Amino acid sequence: MAVQTRLNGLDLGGLQTIVAGWQSDPAKRQTVWRTRVEWQDGFGNTFQSRSHAPVLVDEPTSLGGTDSAANPAEVLLGALGTCLSIGYALNAAARGIELKHLALDLEGDIDLGVFGGLVEEGNAGYSDIRVRVQVQSDAPREALEALHEHVVRTSPILNTVARPVNVTSEVVVSDPSAASR
């Protein structure tokens, strides 16, 4: 019997090799991710990682932007939802579950009072985020529910959002009258 080597568009052997590499050398599991943000004008910005095309981010006109793109709150939900989807594809493949269709709807609540300078105290960020995963598969419902539980528990971005992360920052001021950049 032939061993199935591709499932959900993933090369199972290649994935096993990656994880085996992490197992033999745990330092390889320690990853650093980067992006660079360039302010354009108003609320228009791009972010760029590695050699990928810059991604535009703006604010809706209701918040004073030009609505040329999604805003950071929506992009954060995009990061969360795509991480969960990737976890689904990966862990389904590892369990022999074929996904026929997968879509996620995410929504969350932000009180803009702190951002807008109306209240001093309180949480400026998302208080609650709700995720609804829609999956089509021939696998038993119990297997898909177990898959869901595993994906949620092990998602890097869900855990980033659900846990407190240590964020440090610094500002470097350069004199505009100094040498051209």
Add this chain to the structure above:
Amino acid sequence: MAVQTRLNGLDLGGLQTIVAGWQSDPAKRQTVWRTRVEWQDGFGNTFQSRSHAPVLVDEPTSLGGTDSAANPAEVLLGALGTCLSIGYALNAAARGIELKHLALDLEGDIDLGVFGGLVEEGNAGYSDIRVRVQVQSDAPREALEALHEHVVRTSPILNTVARPVNVTSEVVVSDPSAASR
């Protein structure tokens, strides 16, 4: 003397009207943001908010993807960095500070041991994120440092990452042999 009505590409009067609306009706500050993720194949996904074009997200080949776009960890940094940049543009304008140039470099650390199924316990997400803001402005250094402190304290996405958010999820399983979707 003419009152300056535009700064950093922003309409100050328009922004004041938005915040005054929140002041008179606090319910308007309560915002809900949404996105929809569609799984394509392998680790390829898009997320889409409102009428904006879908944004592609993938994984690098080193993680088993096809590297067609930034990955969720990079997109999360993009959400954080663009939120901070928007906060800079807004609060600088409100303080009469003209920004000549603004760029942010973000990086963060993720141990992929939990995601890869190598360790049961531990944090699957970012442990630390570092932000370096480079700003060019004629404003005094002290004013820019005070601006930075304010932006960091009031950023919706920085607070989302730095604080624990209540994330709830559900999975809806549909039978692929049922009616067409």
